[in-house]
């Protein structure tokens with residue numbers, strides 16, 4: 082069997098995820114071949130991401146344990162774009178994006194630009210672009226503050242050039258997706274800034290280049306949680322799940338029957354969900370699929386045969402604690418929309 086691929090949790094238009102995908106591509110790592118690319122719905126994060134990374138932001142790269150080196154080893158998680166980019170370039174940096182051979186001052190300049198982008202520029206960008214999320218803040222002032230930073234970057238660019246040392250560096254790759262996002266908030270306003278001509282040219286080359294087009298194209302896995310054999314699943318009526326959340330514990334066994342009546346809570350393995358839904362829930366109004374981490378159950382879990390078919394199903398012999406439920410999602414999942 083082929084060894085599992087690293088998994089990149091991503092979101093198509095997230096600037097952090099875009100820069101990670103750009104650098105992975107620059108390092109020669111191809112989605113679908115060298116890594117699995119999973120498009121995340123940020124409002125319904127898959128349990129695997131929640132489990133892997135406490136920040137649960139994208140991008141996050143999960144590197145499978147090296148079973149050869151350490152049979153007991155566990156997956157390694159790179160929880161943010163900086164870690165993903167560093168890992169990728171550590172493996173292969175054909176364009177010397179990190180400037181390993183250049184003067185230390187170039188590397189310091191790269192680090193300082195990324196820090197300014199991820200700190201002050203992102204701060205102003207969010208408060209200008211998403212002004213409605215920051216009531217009381219002066220969005221226009223944040224736009225001016227962001228523009229002042231852009232002017233500084235523009236002044237350091239020769240027309241047709243790059244931020245550090247006359248050829249592309251990690252600073253360009255790391256900052257461009259954020260400047261793209263700033264422009265998208267008000268393209269005409271951005272293009273009207275005559276004193277930003279070198280920066281506009283730098284951005285346009287990026288927007289029209291093959292690298293960006295490649296990382297914005299597929300192959301994307303659909304936006305829904307990925308089933309995993311390590312979890313078990315339970316179909317719940319939305320109303321009963323809401324009640325359980327209010328009470329602090331879930332004690333329904335299956336549709337129309339309680340834990341007290343049956344003695345255990347019915348559940349399904351990852352391969353059994355659709356059939357269970359078809360047998361018992363297809364005509365129910367609002368159904369949720371609960372993804373359950375068996376390690377967080379207080380009660381015993383036993384795989385036991387169903388009397389009619391003999392097929393084994395997981396049974397939870399006690400109440401289901403809310404903290405064992407990694408996700409509660411409408412089932413069947415709503416149709417995947419176009420990534421925005």
Ligand SMILES: N[C@@H](CCC(=O)N[C@@H](CS)C(=O)NCC(=O)O)C(=O)O
Nearest residue numbers: 095096097123138139140161162163
């Ligand atoms: N410092 C992180 C920031 C990543 C980040 O904030 N990503 C956003 C999407 S653009 C996210 O995942 N937001 C979801 C959340 O915060 O729950 C990095 O460099 O990767």
